[in-house]
Amino acid sequence: MSVEGLLREHGQPEREVYFDHENSGWVPPEVVEAMLPYFNRKGFGHPSITNKPGWEAYEAVWRVKEHLVKELNAGGPQNLVFTHSGTEANNLAVLGSAIASGRKGGKVIVSSVEHLSVIFPAEFAAKLLGMKVIKVPVDEEGFVDPEVLSAYMDKDTVLVSVQAVNHEIGTIQRVKELVKVVKENNPEALFHTDACDAFGRIKLDVKELGVDLLTLSSHKILGPKGVGVLYVKEGVKLEPVIRGQLSTQTLWPGVENVPAIVGFGKAMELAFKDFSNQVRRVKSLRDKLLNGLLNEVPETLLNGPKGDLRAPDNVNISFLYVEGEAVTVELSLKGIYASSGSACTSRILEPSHVLLAIGRKHEEAHGSILFKITRYHTDGDIDYALQVVPEAIKRLRSISSLKPSHPKQ
């Protein structure tokens, strides 16, 4: 069904601030500029064909890999695989390592707050290979306790996957400690970390962390959609999960999306320019929005930790007595674009599994709103949000049949 009429009815808000970078977002003009030549001026060939446009494409892909090697301390370009999304990189990591283990009836351990592109492949691997999936519980701030993880480890464990930063509530996991616990229990077990929401927010050094596999996604750092990366430590065996004509890589077939990879490279360059200052600024805007909302609006819950253990860009608050989908629509009418973990936006009419895993009740999860801050946000943007959001909550609470003043059903 077309939504042309809906968009007309919605109208053009006077001021717009985009906070929905969790789900996707706009791309800085420099990134678009960097991509453009690769559509029709150079490097538009196939990176593994012996002609000039092909070699130019090869060179472009190679450069981005070299850059990534530096940012991640990844050893060499041969340890990096480009996929067509973070989802695909996570599938390759989880399914690829489960299949390559050659085990029937092994064990895959994931945290209960992983992205669905980790949880679903883990469940699929279990179904295909007769493996067991363990979802490790987290505490009320979303942390995996190394001791709890340790209790689940055994000699059958093929893979452990715990993300570096949670995409919804911003929990920064203690990956290094978790890796240590896993390897102490079973040196054969692989450790994968989904770092889609950590890259560009916290320092990531694969050697220092000790991980075997690490996932990135371009559009989570303001790059174009449709590029993912999997770091695969030297010596780690994976079975490719998509089959077809190989190009420059052996773990992922198909022609590399060269313009998008170049755009990702540019986005990475911008993300790491003056990194610590940028992060400091983003963090201060985060706290301004987070504290502002908690102070301005009564009956709220902060989802995820506070302070330095929270991703610098993440604000996730449950507004009680309102439903999140209605809040996102109301905010959208005023030009504030955010998302919700409510069931009403989901295919299965269940609220976000991340919020349920940290012990939120259904009605608390339904009222959750997620904002992501970038270095492009200004103080004025946050001020605008601090004006619009409380008004929106107020109006929807005035409509709501669920209020403290009403007796329980």
Next chain:
Amino acid sequence: MSSRIPLPYSPKVLKYFKNPKNLGPMENPTVEAMAGSPACGDMIRLYLRIADVGGEEVIKEATFESYGCAANIAAASVLTELIKGKTIKEAWKISWKEISDELGGLPPIKYHCSILAVGALKRAVRAYYGGKELPPWLPKELTAEERQTMEEEEMIERIYGRSPKMK
């Protein structure tokens, strides 16, 4: 987030969402009823003022409150528009489909919003006749909308009961 689904609302949903008609609690309603639950994320409270007009029981006023998504608010508001001025008997006949159609056709995953609105109305009507003699047009057994409303409420109870939250 959880597994997403597109929600191509018609402009009418947005219209009612922006300016809901007949919003708010009513002072001394003849009857009120509630459907849904906070845990479902969908809850409608309906207030009716019913008066005898020439021997017929007519809904003179209808208002609502809604805790729910944009479609839920719009469905409740449309329902109150549709039943205002109708006899109870006429109002009883309104189906969830009529409400959905009135909103330009809800996306299928949102049908339950209009079912909930009709469920609340039917509950209000039954409450109105509570203890009185039922009129001949009012079936003793629950209608499809009432059953579905109850099922939704019960389903969430079951989910709650079954999955202890990790803490």
